Amino acid sequence: MSCFVFVTGGVLSSLGKGITSASLGTILKARGLKTTIMKCDPYLNVDPGTMSPYQHGEVFVTEDGAETDLDLGHYERFMDCNLSKHSSVTTGQVYSQVIQKERRGDYLGATVQVIPHITNSIKDMIERAARINDAQITIVEVGGTVGDIEGQPYLEAIRQMRNEIGRDKVCNLHLTYIPFTKSLGEMKTKPTQHSVREMRAIGLTPDIIVCRTQKPITTEARNKISLFCDIDRDKVLEARDVECLYEVPLMLEEQGLAQKVLKKLSINSEEPNLEEWKTMVSLFKQKKNKKVKIAVVGKYIKVADAYISITESLAHASLQSNHGLEIVWISSEQVEKDGTEKLLSEIDGVIVPGGFGDRGIEGKIQTIQFCRERQIPFFGICLGMQCAVIEYARNVVGLEKANSSEFISDTPHPVISLLPDQNGVVKGGTMRLGVYPCRISENTTAFSLYQTSLIYERHRHRFEVNNEFRNLLANKGLIIGGTSPDGQLVEMIELKGHPFFMGCQFHPEFKSRPNRPHPLFSGLFEAAARRSEEK
Numbered sequence: 414m415s416c417f418v419f420v421t422g423g424v425l426s427s428l429g430k431g432i433t434s435a436s437l438g439t440i441l442k443a444r445g446l447k448t449t450i451m452k453c454d455p456y457l458n459v460d461p462g463t464m465s466p467y468q469h470g471e472v473f474v475t476e477d478g479a480e481t482d483l484d485l486g487h488y489e490r491f492m493d494c495n496l497s498k499h500s501s502v503t504t505g506q507v508y509s510q511v512i513q514k515e516r517r518g519d520y521l522g523a524t525v526q527v528i529p530h531i532t533n534s535i536k537d538m539i540e541r542a543a544r545i546n547d548a549q550i551t552i553v554e555v556g557g558t559v560g561d562i563e564g565q566p567y568l569e570a571i572r573q574m575r576n577e578i579g580r581d582k583v584c585n586l587h588l589t590y591i592p593f594t595k596s597l598g599e600m601k602t603k604p605t606q607h608s609v610r611e612m613r614a615i616g617l618t619p620d621i622i623v624c625r626t627q628k629p630i631t632t633e634a635r636n637k638i639s640l641f642c643d644i645d646r647d648k649v650l651e652a653r654d655v656e657c658l659y660e661v662p663l664m665l666e667e668q669g670l671a672q673k674v675l676k677k678l679s680i681n682s683e684e685p686n687l688e689e690w691k692t693m694v695s696l697f698k699q700k701k702n703k704k705v706k707i708a709v710v711g712k713y714i715k716v717a718d719a720y721i722s723i724t725e726s727l728a729h730a731s732l733q734s735n736h737g738l739e740i741v742w743i744s745s746e747q748v749e750k751d752g753t754e755k756l757l758s759e760i761d762g763v764i765v766p767g768g769f770g771d772r773g774i775e776g777k778i779q780t781i782q783f784c785r786e787r788q789i790p791f792f793g794i795c796l797g798m799q800c801a802v803i804e805y806a807r808n809v810v811g812l813e814k815a816n817s818s819e820f821i822s823d824t825p826h827p828v829i830s831l832l833p834d835q836n837g838v839v840k841g842g843t844m845r846l847g848v849y850p851c852r853i854s855e856n857t858t859a860f861s862l863y864q865t866s867l868i869y870e871r872h873r874h875r876f877e878v879n880n881e882f883r884n885l886l887a888n889k890g891l892i893i894g895g896t897s898p899d900g901q902l903v904e905m906i907e908l909k910g911h912p913f914f915m916g917c918q919f920h921p922e923f924k925s926r927p928n929r930p931h932p933l934f935s936g937l938f939e940a941a942a943r944r945s946e947e948k
């Protein structure tokens with residue numbers, strides 16, 4: 414039977430609950446404890462797959478093809494694990510399950526209610542994640558803040574679990590925000606007091622409070638939190654702003670977070686082994702030579718979280734290098750307005766990431782043409798690869814109207830299209846999702862980077878390179894470097910005689926880890942670093 418650490422948040426959203434939860438996971442795992450982690454999202458969507466990246470940031474895809482919250486990406490990167498659909502619960506899923514049961518008559522005529530039916534379903538899902546992962550400790554992050562109407566059933570389920578499985582098997586960690594008022598020069602604890610009061614109203618008391626703060630918390634603030642929130646002083650920890658996210662586990666370890674959690678759960682453990690982690694963090698903080706400028710040319714560039722796994726993958730790739738990384742965010746619509754020369758001539762490498770819809774597509778295609786012709790290292794991911802195929806078809810093969818049938822359904826040259834058996838698909842859960850094998854041809858850049866011919870990568874797309882145009886493209890020099898093992902689906906493209914020109918239909922960014930950068934991102938970064946040296 415697993416123990417549980419419930420992580421709730423107060424005062425503000427986007428405080429870094431995901432990073433705090435992932436960091437706790439890191440330091441528990443470093444003690445050899447079998448730890449898993451999951452997220453409960455109180456919104457009514459079944460999953461974030463249909464939500465706009467403007468609202469929700471990136472959609473993170475698990476190996477088994479679940480479209481999940483971006484926090485699962487943090488969990489996987491911090492804890493170096495692969496999670497599954499069971500690690501992501503939403504109110505949409507909970508209600509769907511309860512309504513299905515009701516329709517089947519499983520409730521035997523009972524009136525179906527939030528308590529007990531919704532809360533039971535939540536508890537089942539939490540326990541299922543613990544069981545499936547055979548975990549000794551399960552960290553459960555509850556999205557949103559305490560006091561949100563949508564979050565109440567989750568808090569109630571947590572309250573019930575504590576009674577059912579025993580108080581010594583449950584630890585409540587609450588993350589709050591401590592504002593600092595410049596005019597008074599004071600740290601304010603009142604928002605924390607209110608948020609803890611809100612928790613208490615539902616029957617929960619925090620065992621540990623982690624305070625997000627810009628400066629170290631003063632003794633006075635700590636005393637106040639201890640007094641008003643009825644918590645020992647040594648259970649009030651701080652999470653200060655840090656230069657690099659991967660420092661957070663070390664900062665929390667230093668304050669004894671893991672020991673305090675384990676004491677509450679009556680678990681003994683070995684000393685943590687965080688040596689590799691510390692080396693990685695010191696590499697991150699090392700002052701580097703010249704910065705390599707990598708542009709991400711996309712649609713959602715105003716929302717930092719929309720491409721978070723790509724940002725992290727680039728950072729991982731730069732870690733071993735003596736070059737620093739500077740990501741330049743460029744809107745593909747801006748490229749359409751200002752032109753490639755103005756926006757891209759100082760850039761050392763370009764990523765065109767995944768996406769949906771036709772806005773800014775021509776800007777992406779122009780960007781790719783510029784990279785191809787000017788020998789600028791280029792990496793196209795999913796839609797980015799599809800745009801590279803369109804660009805090649807138009808400007809090298811001579812199919813002027815080449816396009817994806819996603820954007821122009823009756824284009825005469827649908828080089829990207831749905832497969833014949835895919836016609837009639839609708840949005841929401843109809844994509845090619847999750848991990849699929851890809852066979853890489855030898856003598857390709859892809860092969861030299863991966864050092865193997867069979868790879869497994871995660872997908873999230875509907876459209877494919879149209880096989881009717883494959884020979885035409887290949888005859889004009891586009892290398893199909895990787896396909897599905899049956900050869901039917903194009904998975905990777907590249908060019909010869911270019912410093913780095915790579916496209917993949919899958920999303921490698923979901924598999925990069927801080928201590929194990931993804932080979933394709935390393936390939937791009939190294940090529941871009943060489944270019945920056947030559948300048």
Ligand code: GLN
Nearest residue numbers: 767768795796874875876
């Ligand atoms: N819109 C494209 C498709 O559905 C690409 C998707 C993506 O980039 N994730 O195939």
